[in-house]
Amino acid sequence: MNGDVDLSRVGGLLADRARSRILIALSSGRELSASLLAQEAGVSRPTASAHLKKLTEGGLIAVRAEGKSRYYRLGGSAVFDVLERLMELAPPEPITSLRASTRAAQLRRARSCYDHLAGQLGVGVMRSMLDRGFLCGGDGRYDPDRAGADRPSEYGREVDYQLTSSGRDFLDNLGACLPGGRRPLVRYCVDWTETRHHLAGQVGRALRDHALAAGWVEQRPGNRALRITPDGAAGIQETFGLVLEAG
Known part of the structure; x- marks a missing residue:
């Protein structure tokens, strides 16, 4: 017979700053090596290994062995949902260096939010x-007075967005393939930097995958920020009418 849930065990894993930075790095949805995660957490490789072991044993991350190498990822979408809600509640880190300022600007311009696009790029897409009639059901705006689940950095449920028939034609012509499965076709998050909606669900995943495959964006090592390539800046403007700087 089991007792009530023990939140302190999960809280203890999140309470360490290095472990939190590892989890934030993995919220990009990618598998990352222990060495990259050590660099992102600002700790030595042996210290990172100890943290990774605790996070794995706690079920927050999973590991895949490839020869002598180990690659880590979040333990599932439920872990990501919890992290996103905590990011809403957590205060931002103070920017005390040019490097931190540059990184903050990169995250705001374009980043991965698990498996879809976020930041100015995600919100703009x-x-x-919506403007072109490919989606319907809402206007993309975040209403802070809305009751229910429409909160920053959380999968929204208050607005029932739908993919229109012209939206399906658009995806087909673009070559963005829906992954299929039981996952909802259209979901959204309230973007924590832009406080507007960005696209998630199967459609969000398809557009993120297409942007990567077409070379429009590239993952930056170790964190969630995406680099918009020169070809990507041109392709994004032509396809979505968005003017975003490369880099």
Whole structure:
């Protein structure tokens, strides 16, 4: 017979700053090596290994062995959902260096939010699809007075966005393939830097995958920020009417 849940065990894993930084790095949805995670957490490789072991044993991350190498990822979408809600509650880190300022600007311009696009790029893509009639059901705006689940950095449920028939044609012509499965076709997050909606669900995943495959964006090592390539800046403007700087 089991007792009540023990939140302190999960809280203890999150309470360490290095472990929190590892989890934030993995919230990009990628598998990352122990060496990259050590660098992102600002600790030595042996210290990172100890943290990774605790996070794995606690079920917050999973590990895949490839020869002598180990690659880590979040333990599932439920872990990501919890991290996103905690990011809403957590205060931002103070910017005390040029490097931190540059990184903050990169995250705001374009980043991965688990398996979809976020930041100015993600919000702009959703706004463009709404303006062109590819999505319907809402206007992309975050209403702070809305009751229910429409909160920053959380999968929204208050607005029932739908993919229109012209939206399906748009995805087909673009070559963005829906992954299929039981996952909802359209979901959204309230973007924590832009406080507007960005696109998640199968459609969000398909557009993120297409942007990577087409070379429009590239993952930056170790964190969630995406680099918009020169070809990507041109392709994004042509396809969605968004003017975003490369880099």
